[in-house]
Amino acid sequence: MTAAALPPGILGQRRIRRMGRGRKSLYIGIAIMLVMLVCAFFPEFVAPYDPLAFDYNAIMHPPSLAHPFGTDNFGRDVLSRVIWATRIDMQIAIFCTLFPLFFGTLVGAIVGYRSGWLEAVFGRLVDLTITFPFLVIVIAIVAVLGPGLLNMYIAVSAVGWVFYAQLMRADVQVQRQSEYVAAAKVLGYGEARIIFRHLLPNAITPIIVYWMTDMALDILLGSSLGYLGLGAQPPTAEWGVIIADGKNFMSTAWWISVFPGIAIVLAGVGFSLVGDGIADIFRRRR
Amino acid sequence: MSLNYLVIRLAQILPTFFLIMVIVFVLVHLLPGDPTSALLGIRATDEAVNRINEQLGLNRPIPVQFLFFLRNFFQGDLGDSIVLKVSVTSLIISRLPVTLFLTAFAAILAVLLAVPMAMLAALRRDSAVDGAIRTGFQIGLSMPVFYIGIVLLTFFAARLRWFPVGGFGTTFGEDLYHLFLPALTLAFSLSAVLMRNLRNGIIEVLNAEYVDFARAKGLRNRLVLGRHVLRNALIATVALFGLNIGTLLGGAVITESVFAIPGVGRLMIDSIYGRDYPVIQGLTLTLAILVSLVFLVTDLVQAFLDPRIARR
Numbered sequence: 001m002t003a004a005a006l007p008p009g010i011l012g013q014r015r016i017r018r019m020g021r022g023r024k025s026l027y028i029g030i031a032i033m034l035v036m037l038v039c040a041f042f043p044e045f046v047a048p049y050d051p052l053a054f055d056y057n058a059i060m061h062p063p064s065l066a067h068p069f070g071t072d073n074f075g076r077d078v079l080s081r082v083i084w085a086t087r088i089d090m091q092i093a094i095f096c097t098l099f100p101l102f103f104g105t106l107v108g109a110i111v112g113y114r115s116g117w118l119e120a121v122f123g124r125l126v127d128l129t130i131t132f133p134f135l136v137i138v139i140a141i142v143a144v145l146g147p148g149l150l151n152m153y154i155a156v157s158a159v160g161w162v163f164y165a166q167l168m169r170a171d172v173q174v175q176r177q178s179e180y181v182a183a184a185k186v187l188g189y190g191e192a193r194i195i196f197r198h199l200l201p202n203a204i205t206p207i208i209v210y211w212m213t214d215m216a217l218d219i220l221l222g223s224s225l226g227y228l229g230l231g232a233q234p235p236t237a238e239w240g241v242i243i244a245d246g247k248n249f250m251s252t253a254w255w256i257s258v259f260p261g262i263a264i265v266l267a268g269v270g271f272s273l274v275g276d277g278i279a280d281i282f283r284r285r286r
Numbered sequence: 287m288s289l290n291y292l293v294i295r296l297a298q299i300l301p302t303f304f305l306i307m308v309i310v311f312v313l314v315h316l317l318p319g320d321p322t323s324a325l326l327g328i329r330a331t332d333e334a335v336n337r338i339n340e341q342l343g344l345n346r347p348i349p350v351q352f353l354f355f356l357r358n359f360f361q362g363d364l365g366d367s368i369v370l371k372v373s374v375t376s377l378i379i380s381r382l383p384v385t386l387f388l389t390a391f392a393a394i395l396a397v398l399l400a401v402p403m404a405m406l407a408a409l410r411r412d413s414a415v416d417g418a419i420r421t422g423f424q425i426g427l428s429m430p431v432f433y434i435g436i437v438l439l440t441f442f443a444a445r446l447r448w449f450p451v452g453g454f455g456t457t458f459g460e461d462l463y464h465l466f467l468p469a470l471t472l473a474f475s476l477s478a479v480l481m482r483n484l485r486n487g488i489i490e491v492l493n494a495e496y497v498d499f500a501r502a503k504g505l506r507n508r509l510v511l512g513r514h515v516l517r518n519a520l521i522a523t524v525a526l527f528g529l530n531i532g533t534l535l536g537g538a539v540i541t542e543s544v545f546a547i548p549g550v551g552r553l554m555i556d557s558i559y560g561r562d563y564p565v566i567q568g569l570t571l572t573l574a575i576l577v578s579l580v581f582l583v584t585d586l587v588q589a590f591l592d593p594r595i596a597r598r
Binding site: 134250 | 301302305306309310313314424425427428429430431432433436437439440444445529532533535536537539540543554555557558559561563566569570573574577578581
């Protein structure tokens with residue numbers, strides 16, 4: 001039976017149940033994010049050991065009370081490495097999205113409001129950007145610039161802003177037709193004021209939601225590049241780098257690679273839940 | 287689908303090809319980081335640098351270089367690999383089939399996973415089954431490809447020995463067997479994306495009046511679901527599928543590295559380590575052109591599924 005065919009009472013109950021679950025997953029998401037942020041900002045207080053210190057008396061020890069996530073082939077404490085890596089991976093999430101967020105939103109708002117030839121040029125640019133597999137073009141740029149985190153940020157920013165712009169343009173194009181924009185025009189407000197004070201705040205929600213997803217995607221990308229040796233460089237503790245370190249010991253010392261992997265999944269789920277939760281709240285307001 | 291639409295769509299692809307070439311050229315030739323000194327190291331003598339520049343044509347003006355690049359491309363010449371000393375075209379031709387096989391296999395697996403799961407989740411909306419499927423796929427979406435690969439490799443290949451640890455077979459059956467784990471690895475995140483989209487699509491279509499009408503006509507449930515619900519819900523998913531082929535090819539780069547598969551993805555990573563610029567350039571170009579061709583096919587399939595699209 002479809003929702004439309006149900007009597008209103010049941011439908012109401014269902015909606016309440018769904019709303020309750022939406023809130024709950026938002027709170028779980030926020031909790032995960034908070035833990036991640038504490039680890040990222042204060043790793044020295046959270047981590048029990050120095051993430052880079054070798055301990056030749058504790059090589060490849062399985063998880064125990066002294067080392068809850070075990071130790072790696074240099075006797076480094078995996079828990080401490082995973083905690084310190086949170087700082088790098090959160091940095092990746094922020095630095096890969098900061099420029100795309102601001103620049104893309106700005107370009108999208110202007111193109112969406114102005115339309116005309118600007119729109120035609122932008123349309124071609126979007127078509128072209130999605131033709132290049134994202135990972136392939138980022139890898140190619142990193143290959144030319146040289147491996148490392150900074151070059152990865154440059155590569156991701158150079159391509160990533162297009163998606164924000166595309167999203168913003170679509171939303172502004174719809175909002176442009178609305179009465180409040182017409183009212184602002186009648187009042188004689190300038191273009192810049194209409195775009196920044198009126199259109200932008202009304203069209204920003206999808207961008208914020210996409211930003212959350214994008215941060216999760218960039219953590220996946222950053223750890224993948226770290227794994228391939230093109231992102232963060234060892235001995236820096238980064239989730240992908242730690243997994244690469246432990247890859248050859250998977251059948252004898254699974255804990256080296258498994259725990260940082262769980263951290264990546266947690267971060268991804270956390271960002272997605274927060275993004276979905278925000279989207280839900282705004283949808284209900286409308 | 288009208289012939290008109292086909293012709294327009296085919297004509298649109300030519301400027302895209304041209305722009306792809308401009309971007310790839312700009313990428314390799316204008317970004318800081320000069321291929322020659324990267325190749326020879328900082329202690330290279332001036333003569334050595336000049337010789338390599340001469341060899342690669344890097345001492346000519348940029349526009350001239352681009353014209354040569356275009357001419358060579360249309361003659362099927364993408365230059366020679368610096369490390370492997372063979373032509374880039376022959377390298378790509380020998381490696382590409384492996385990657386295409388892997389991606390196609392993964393795409394099929396992703397659809398086989400996504401369609402029944404989406405059906406189940408949509409028909410049992412908000413039930414425990416729906417919740418479990420959606421949670422599973424949410425985790426799948428948050429898992430990096432290389433991690434899924436390593437876990438599957440350790441468990442099913444190294445521990446249980448059900449599958450080979452890597453490589454590629456010589457017959458079709460062997461290929462399927464060798465590439466099953468890598469393809470499954472690659473299929474995971476795509477199936478999560480497709481599943482979510484298809485589930486929402488099915489739920490939307492189930493509410494449509496023509497579905498009520500089909501039921502009122504007395505059509506059997508299976509017929510309603512197959513012919514009316516799934517076909518209409520699939521239209522949006524086909525577009526999404528096409529858009530994600532690029533992501534799948536990107537994932538192949540990583541999967542091939544994890545499973546030691548001799549495809550173009552692994553070639554790309556090896557070329558980066560070896561600073562083999564002609565190969566990187568050729569591969570980026572080939573993959574982008576491939577993706578734009580997939581977009582073309584996706585559009586045509588969509589127009590076939592929903593003739594209204596072609597009339598727009």
